[in-house]
Amino acid sequence: MTATTGPGNPDGEPGAGGKAEAAEAEERFESWRDLITLTRECEASTPHTDGFSAGLRRLELGPVTFLGTSFPSSRFRRTAARVRSSDPSVFHLTLLLNGGLDLSGPHGSGFASGAGELSVLDSSRPYDLRAFGARTAGSPRPRVDALGLDFPRALLPIAPDRLRRLLARSYRPQSGTGALLADFLHSLDRQADRIPPATAERLGPVLVDLVSAWLAEESEATDALEPDTRRRVLVENVRAFVRRNLHDPALTPTVIAEAHHVSVSYLHRVFTGENDGETVAAWIRRRRLEQAHRDLADPALRALPIHALAARCGIPRPDDFSRAFRAAYGLSPRDHRRQARSEDEWTQRQAAVDAPPTRGHGGPLA
Known part of the structure; x- marks a missing residue:
């Protein structure tokens, strides 16, 4: 679900519509507040109800709700x-993309958070959270941009006493599972409109596993995680590691196992079990061929020789690449590139035929 409350006036002032426009802005604010409080039950207010504009994306991932929102400074x-x-x-859980957060909790607790930081709040504890907007190149007025997850406390397999000292704090995820979680949220935000319902249903537990592993790392309590959770998080870490190093021809199961401090046999057993029977090596090979398939069809890479393109995908030997590509797609890399180029040229010609006629340097004919 994607909801946008309307553009309003960029400077936050009522326009020529006067009272009518102010009333519309108030309605936009109320609509946005109602959507936020569906899962984040609180009192939301803003000094910018005049000309208010905000956007909100909600995606239901089984028991987990994903939120992507942009709004002016609010409380x-x-x-x-x-x-x-x-x-x-x-x-x-909130990943702040732009702006700042200042939270006050009970007994003097609280934190300040900036862009790029993660924080977790518990609905069972009171809080007073102020969100301050910051200007960006694409926005004429200060905005707060954030991604979030809301999920039942019962899903998090970490003992309450271990969790207590992790809540109402901010974290900057620069490596490990925290960085993987942040990357996952960014990817989810980009793909939100294209995720099939059945896939969305399965993503919720995966995200909770990542949150669990990240918090366990922060509390140095990884051993407290359930074995199934540790296995799923290991597989997600391995997939992210492979994507980052796909260009390296030396990327092997042995290298991956060493990077994740597990044995090769354990890596094979866990990855195959969590990946529908596909081995680590087969998954690497498939990802490389998929990347090459996309790159060969990319007009921007048309001048790059096929052997150089294959090397960029981690397959430096042309014969190996050609043989694997033909086995996967039923045609040679050269034929695929030629076919993609012909389809692109046909599309361009068709667009030119369909374009409205023009006269001289004027606009379209009336």
């Missing part, structure tokens, strides 16, 4: 009285 309060009257027992 979110969850009081102790509200916690007592209604507690959905949900964790709120």
Whole structure:
């Protein structure tokens, strides 16, 4: 689900419509607030209701809700009285992309968070969260941009006493599972509109596993994770490692196992079990061929020789590449490139035929 509350006035002031436009802006704010509070039950307010504009993407991933939002500076309060009257027992994870967060919690707890940082809140604890917008090149007024996950507390397999000191803090994920989690959220945001419902249903548990592993690393309590969770997180880490190093012809199961501090036999057993029977080596080969298949059809890479393109995908021997490509796609790399080029040229010619006629240097004919 993608919802946009409307453009409003970029400077945050009522336009020529006066009261009518101000009323529309207030409605946009209320709509956005209602969508936010579907899973983040709190009191939301903003000093920018005049000309208010915001965007919100919601994606249901089984028991997990993904949020992508952009909005002006706002405040979110969850009081102790509200916690007592209604507690959905949900964790709120936020990856801040732009702007800043300042949270005040009970007993003087709190944190300040900047762009690129992760934080986790518990719906069972009161908080007062202020979000401050920052200007970007594409926005004429300060904005807060963030990605988030909301999921039931019961899904997180970490003991409450271990979790307590991890909440209401900010973290900058530069490596390990935290960085993998941040990358996953960015990818999910880019692909949100193209994820089939059946796939979305399966992604929720994967994300919870990543959150669990990340928090376990932060608390140095990886051993507290369930074995199934550790296996799934290892496989996600391996996939991310392969994608980053696909160009390296020396990328082998042995190298991957050493990088993840496991034995080759354990890597094979876990990866095959979590990847529908496909081995690590087969998955690397398939990803390389898929990348080469895309690159061969890319007009921007048309001048790059086929052997150089194959080497970029981690297959430096032309004969090996040609043989593997033909086995996978039923035609040679050269024929695939020629076919893609012909289809591209036909599309361009068709677009030219369909374009409206022009006269001189003027616009289209009336």
